[in-house]
Amino acid sequence: MTLRAVKPQHETRTRILDAAEELFMQHGFEGSSMRSLTAKAGVNLAAVNYHFGSKHALIEAVFRRRLDPMNVARVAELEKLEAEDRASSPEAIIRAFITPGLRLLEDAKGGGRNFARLLGRTYTEPNKAVRQLIGLMYAPAMQRYKAALERALPQMPREELVWRMHFMFGTLAYTLAATDTVQLIAGCKPEDRYDARLLEERLTAFLAAGLTAPLKSLIKKAA
Amino acid sequence: MTLRAVKPQHETRTRILDAAEELFMQHGFEGSSMRSLTAKAGVNLAAVNYHFGSKHALIEAVFRRRLDPMNVARVAELEKLEAEDRASSPEAIIRAFITPGLRLLEDAKGGGRNFARLLGRTYTEPNKAVRQLIGLMYAPAMQRYKAALERALPQMPREELVWRMHFMFGTLAYTLAATDTVQLIAGCKPEDRYDARLLEERLTAFLAAGLTAPLKSLIKKAA
DNA sequence: CTAGCATTCAAACGTTCGTTTGAACCCGGA
DNA sequence: TCCGGGTTCAAACGAACGTTTGAATGCTAG
Secondary structure (H helix, E strand, O other): OOOOOOOOOOHHHHHHHHHHHHHHHHHOOOOOOHHHHHHHHOOOOOHHHHHOOOHHHHHHHHHHHHHHHHHHHHHHHHHHHHHOOOOOOHHHHHHHHHHHHHHHHHOOOOOHHHHHHHHHHHOOOOOHHHHHHHHHHHHHHHHHHHHHHHHHOOOOOHHHHHHHHHHHHHHHHHHHHOOOOHHHHHOOOOOOOOOHHHHHHHHHHHHHHHHOOOOHHHHHHHO | OOOOOOOOOOHHHHHHHHHHHHHHHHHOOOOOOHHHHHHHHOOOOOHHHHHOOOHHHHHHHHHHHHHHHHHHHHHHHHHHHHHOOOOOOHHHHHHHHHHHHHHHHHOOOOOHHHHHHHHHHHOOOOOHHHHHHHHHHHHHHHHHHHHHHHHHOOOOOHHHHHHHHHHHHHHHHHHHHOOOOHHHHHOOOOOOOOOHHHHHHHHHHHHHHHHOOOOHHHHHHHO
16 A cells, blocks of 8 residues: 555655755745755755656645645634634734744744744745735635624724734734844844744734724824 | 036946846846846846946845935934934834835835835845845944834833834835735735825834833733 | 566756856047 | 047856656565
8 A cells, every 4th residue: 555664755755845945944936946955855856846846836835834734723713712702802813813923933943933934035025926825825814814803893994904914914924034133123142042922922912002003193194 | 527418327227227126026136137137127238247247236236226315314314303302202213214115115106116125025035145235234224213212112121122123124124015915915906006195104003002012911921 | 576666866958047258339539 | 530448239158047857776566
């Protein structure tokens, strides 16, 4: 049968995915050649095309491996909130949204951190096909959260909420991607051990305040 | 003398910079070849190396052309605030910081919008040399704003402020870069005419609320 | 043991990359 | 008029790119 001794099933695939994740994070898609990639993975140059078909298909696989479970987790957290009748708190909804993303940062050994940075970068990816790809992967979870926030903040104009969600999304994306640019502001200290729990509290406080900011100045100006 | 009839002084340089700005925005640095770039600019392939020396030097020139004036404007706005004794308002400081960035979005014809998206993308640029480059360009203005916010928010722990500035920076970067992903949340409507004034109000309200969010939950958790 | 299939391998494919070259061109000052 | 420096041009450079190929290899079922 197709069953084998436990270890090596699809080991080459996994090693390619891991190496691609790290190299794409470091040098981008176009900046990572198949040769450097397969060298890092310790596999033959032709292995990528054999197992994935093309470089673009490999990029897609890299995202699918992490993104599909992450969005499932996001929706699951939201459904748990709704089942427990805690979905009326914007802060709780925000926390449910960002937690699956931040969890990547804690997984330094498994490469989750690499993927977190890669993911954050890809939101602003020049390559249109890649941007469309992750857009499609996100769309379902995004609609769920939009609906949940509309219920939790019934007094907020739809258009305003869209923009605030946009800002929220951006903050998370940047936080995941640019974990090394904090020192640009701080002036020093890379602080290489990341306290994801503390970061979650900081992000939640910042985003909850922003999302529920008073509307009056806007109404005045928009009139 | 080196003086000429008004028009064509350095016209080739300018056309290359304009074309590079747009192509880098659309396809990234590695995705934009010298051939496509010079073709778009309507100049000879060798012109880039003649006028700039190399592709990397061209990238640097593209950023310097817009970024240096922008950071000068940022510092000027802050100094105006301090001269008028309005620097105690975090909201005013935020507005001074984001305005020069958002102004790019209004300049659709002059290519400022192209550069805005390019700039937002570059904060999370894979290419380390490019990231260092814009980091250096930003550093002086950044330190000024950090000091101003420390004075305006004396009760806030330094480390917390650094993170909130980081979030703020990220939101702005993402807003500049991902002007087309709003529809990912909205579900439709590219809304191609940008109301930069309204966006400024929205951003300021969101960021001011986030930056001055209550600290209590953090103190509890960090203990 | 052997046949058959999935996988790996070294080598080469044609294309495109950034850069260099040396001749051609333009034009203001002697 | 002709000279000379700044600029543009077509052509070519070697290197690196993603992909393909066909033979070698390892493993499993019969």
